[in-house]
Amino acid sequence: MDNRKKYYRGSTDGKAPFPRDPLAGAKDYYDLIVIGAGLAGMTAANVLARAGFSVLLTEQHYNYGGMATWFKRPGGHIFDVSLHGFPVGMKKTCRKYWSKELADRVIPLDSVKFKNPQFDIETSFDEVDFTRHLVETFGLTRKNVDEFFAHVRGMNFYDDSGETTGELFEHHFPGRNDVHRLLMEPISYANGSSLADPAISYGIVFSNFMSKGVYTYVGGTDHMIGLMKKELKQSGVELRNRVQVEKILVDSGRAYGIEAHGHKIEAGAVISNANLKSTILNLVGPDKFDAEYVKEVEAIRLNNSSTQVYMGIRDGEEVPFETDLLFTSTRERFDSPALCDMHGESRTFSFYYPSGRPEASNKRYTIVSSMNAHYADWADLTDEQYETEKAKLNEDTLVALENLVPGTRAKIDHVEAATPRTFKFYTQHQLGSSFGTKFEGLGYSMDLSKQIEGLYHAGSVGIIMSGWLGAANYGVITANKVDSFLRDLAELKA
Amino acid sequence: MTRDEIILAVKDIITTIAPDEDLDGLNNTDPLRDQIELDSMDFLDIVMELRKRYGVQVPEEEYGVLNTLDGCADYLLPKLEGQELKMVNA
Numbered sequence A: 001m002d003n004r005k006k007y008y009r010g011s012t013d014g015k016a017p018f019p020r021d022p023l024a025g026a027k028d029y030y031d032l033i034v035i036g037a038g039l040a041g042m043t044a045a046n047v048l049a050r051a052g053f054s055v056l057l058t059e060q061h062y063n064y065g066g067m068a069t070w071f072k073r074p075g076g077h078i079f080d081v082s083l084h085g086f087p088v089g090m091k092k093t094c095r096k097y098w099s100k101e102l103a104d105r106v107i108p109l110d111s112v113k114f115k116n117p118q119f120d121i122e123t124s125f126d127e128v129d130f131t132r133h134l135v136e137t138f139g140l141t142r143k144n145v146d147e148f149f150a151h152v153r154g155m156n157f158y159d160d161s162g163e164t165t166g167e168l169f170e171h172h173f174p175g176r177n178d179v180h181r182l183l184m185e186p187i188s189y190a191n192g193s194s195l196a197d198p199a200i201s202y203g204i205v206f207s208n209f210m211s212k213g214v215y216t217y218v219g220g221t222d223h224m225i226g227l228m229k230k231e232l233k234q235s236g237v238e239l240r241n242r243v244q245v246e247k248i249l250v251d252s253g254r255a256y257g258i259e260a261h262g263h264k265i266e267a268g269a270v271i272s273n274a275n276l277k278s279t280i281l282n283l284v285g286p287d288k289f290d291a292e293y294v295k296e297v298e299a300i301r302l303n304n305s306s307t308q309v310y311m312g313i314r315d316g317e318e319v320p321f322e323t324d325l326l327f328t329s330t331r332e333r334f335d336s337p338a339l340c341d342m343h344g345e346s347r348t349f350s351f352y353y354p355s356g357r358p359e360a361s362n363k364r365y366t367i368v369s370s371m372n373a374h375y376a377d378w379a380d381l382t383d384e385q386y387e388t389e390k391a392k393l394n395e396d397t398l399v400a401l402e403n404l405v406p407g408t409r410a411k412i413d414h415v416e417a418a419t420p421r422t423f424k425f426y427t428q429h430q431l432g433s434s435f436g437t438k439f440e441g442l443g444y445s446m447d448l449s450k451q452i453e454g455l456y457h458a459g460s461v462g463i464i465m466s467g468w469l470g471a472a473n474y475g476v477i478t479a480n481k482v483d484s485f486l487r488d489l490a491e492l493k494a
Numbered sequence B: 001m002t003r004d005e006i007i008l009a010v011k012d013i014i015t016t017i018a019p020d021e022d023l024d025g026l027n028n029t030d031p032l033r034d035q036i037e038l039d040s041m042d043f044l045d046i047v048m049e050l051r052k053r054y055g056v057q058v059p060e061e062e063y064g065v066l067n068t069l070d071g072c073a074d075y076l077l078p079k080l081e082g083q084e085l086k087m088v089n090a
């Protein structure tokens, strides 16, 4: 049986039962309604409330944060789902759109390691240290490496050459499967991209990481989301959880509100933080767009999903410092699509030490293993097959961990798996997509308001705009457009 | 607003956005990005602040004009005619 079910007696799907109308007392009109409280939705809501607009933020789950989430388990365990690391830019983003208190908690990881049959290295994951490794460990010339970095650093959104990431690597490091692995694997875990995706999506994200390495948030995801909620309230945002938005109301090509739980609430503008395709095809509905446009949207590819195994260390046990992030594989050579294999040989371990949650009353260690995954591999399993596959995932992960850090397995007293089904269940992303859509989704997201006036999308999309930093920044980019729209609207009314 | 006032207005906005940067030595001719640490998100914030404080709309295609302080002044001079300088960080 799924563990979480015992927490909500009386519910059949693991979610808390609905005791009352989650929109009771809501107003009839807001300047802005945001659907979804992921990092993009929350950041957009905060920026626009600070700019003076009335904002209603709705979230179907009882927690805010979307994929930026955590959960507790008996025995004092607390697991972070997507706090493996992000680029330094998150510090500035927190400082500008949230608060100094949040920004001060964004600090660098101490160590990143790689362990696979091709190489075994520790790195600070920045340009200087990667250059050192590429020259000293991989035997490349300094000139070769410098040229590569100059090339990716110079890439920007407006000069997409059509080159794939695989072609980019082949161009600079022909035939060097080991180098391709070093460069690609971590980014594949960070945003689901592969060698087949556009080089520019790689270049932008890779350069963001290479500027200063990998950062984390001290205090845990729960602490960060807690501060964000406080900040949202201070900015005047009306927060409503357990609100399943069913429809975006559209009349004559203009979005004018939402429908949920029997309420129709009107708004000057609507931002959807739900999955891009769900927003267009389900929340608005295909009848509101040209048939041609709907076809194009249907063809947008979603990014892959994930599996994770959460391992809690027994109270009183310690895990000596190993590293923060360990990219590992037992596969002889790098094979980009194989990172999504259901029974794959590659995984990333995140090690969490008590220093990451200084406020916690109990000093606990946790380890989370993540893999990329395809929803299709998990979708049609019977309940029995599903349990068997999850047990296999747990066991394979524990064996891998024990090989890497002997003696750890015996200290673990809680093991639990999440699958593409889990991610779909909690965030309602189509196919449990962990990182939005492939590159082509970006244009559709950015131009949504050209199809439906007053309707905007903010959320992981197009590979570039994903991850904590990408999602939060995209929330601001969308907020800027909405701000412009709402000010024009106010002027019209006046 | 005069040209000089517009430059003051823009500097005041940058102070809000990048409170840790020292703006005393800024010249009007070199790209702002070369003088202080400003990224594309910061320029977006400048655009939002201009809209909020002065009601000026800078269309996305024209963000490039804000690259230098002189560029800001040239572009904003006709748009801010008759408006008062508002200093938030004075």
Ligand SMILES: Cc1cc2nc3c(=O)[nH]c(=O)nc-3n(C[C@H](O)[C@H](O)[C@H](O)COP(=O)(O)OP(=O)(O)OC[C@H]3O[C@@H](n4cnc5c(N)ncnc54)[C@H](O)[C@@H]3O)c2cc1C
Binding pocket: A035, A036, A037, A038, A039, A040, A041, A058, A059, A060, A061, A064, A065, A066, A067, A068, A081, A082, A083, A084, A085, A086, A190, A243, A244, A245, A246, A273, A274, A275, A306, A307, A308, A370, A423, A426, A427, A428, A429, A433, A434, A435, A458, A459, A460, A461, A466, A467, A468, A469, A471
């Ligand atoms: C396993 C995993 C590990 C990851 N690790 C990292 C990492 O280490 N670093 C990193 O930077 N990123 C990581 N990511 C990616 C990152 O978490 C996401 O890109 C980011 O959090 C997405 O934010 P978002 O705002 O786009 O959307 P989401 O977080 O998906 O938020 C969308 C919200 O909308 C709500 N919603 C949807 N439909 C409706 C509706 N109809 N009505 C009301 N509410 C609705 C959902 O419940 C959800 O809360 C990871 C992701 C996964 C899955």
